[in-house]
Amino acid sequence: GDSVTQMEGPVTLSEEAFLTINCTYTATGYPSLFWYVQYPGEGLQLLLKATKADDKGSNKGFEATYRKETTSFHLEKGSVQVSDSAVYFCALSENTGGFKTIFGAGTRLFVKA
Amino acid sequence: GAGVSQSPSNKVTEKGKDVELRCDPISGHTALYWYRQSLGQGLEFLIYFQGNSAPDKSGLPSDRFSAERTGGSVSTLTIQRTQQEDSAVYLCASSLRRENTEAFFGQGTRLTVV
Numbered sequence: 001g002d003s004v005t006q007m008e009g010p011v012t013l014s015e016e017a018f019l020t021i022n023c024t025y026t027a028t029g030y031p032s033l034f035w036y037v038q039y040p041g042e043g044l045q046l047l048l049k050a051t052k053a054d055d056k057g058s059n060k061g062f063e064a065t066y067r068k069e070t071t072s073f074h075l076e077k078g079s080v081q082v083s084d085s086a087v088y089f090c091a092l093s094e095n096t097g098g099f100k101t102i103f104g105a106g107t108r109l110f111v112k113a
Numbered sequence: 114g115a116g117v118s119q120s121p122s123n124k125v126t127e128k129g130k131d132v133e134l135r136c137d138p139i140s141g142h143t144a145l146y147w148y149r150q151s152l153g154q155g156l157e158f159l160i161y162f163q164g165n166s167a168p169d170k171s172g173l174p175s176d177r178f179s180a181e182r183t184g185g186s187v188s189t190l191t192i193q194r195t196q197q198e199d200s201a202v203y204l205c206a207s208s209l210r211r212e213n214t215e216a217f218f219g220q221g222t223r224l225t226v227v
Contacts, residue, residue, distance in 0.1 A: 036218075091216070099144060101144070106154075
């Protein structure tokens, strides 16, 4: 079945460092891809999404590009802030059949001042 | 409703008791998911509903866990004979059954088994 694999955390960075959180997926069809974020004490919320190959999703300085050839959707940010400390979840949504959403296990990011 | 609503927000129960957790999805969302998140951990998939049926219940950790959904809307997750390892935040999410759609999460129910 479809699945999502993301890098294990925690990831610890200093403020203004470059961030990459890797995410790869397996899917039989052509899914939509998402990154969700969970800030401390808050619920999960959508960060960005991409719906087809080569699309780039972006929000709050974060970017991720839908790479069909490498089945990847890596999350990047050029300069992280302490306020970016959170847990980040990669997910795919099937665009056929049950349209089910599948989540990765999550990656915790700590940003130090 | 405006968002996914879960109740109660917090539940403390004694070991061995049964608990029921409720999820009220966004109106019109046919897909509904239950996840579990233990302290400092990621999301553990429990069960997925499409309408009132559950095509994927592979994540339920034991036969003490069950869930139902009625009227294509409200869902109840029941844990029988609770154990301390059941302590976690139980999250519900819902989405439309169509392409390119995101899932919307509730705030969760924090279950503590003492």
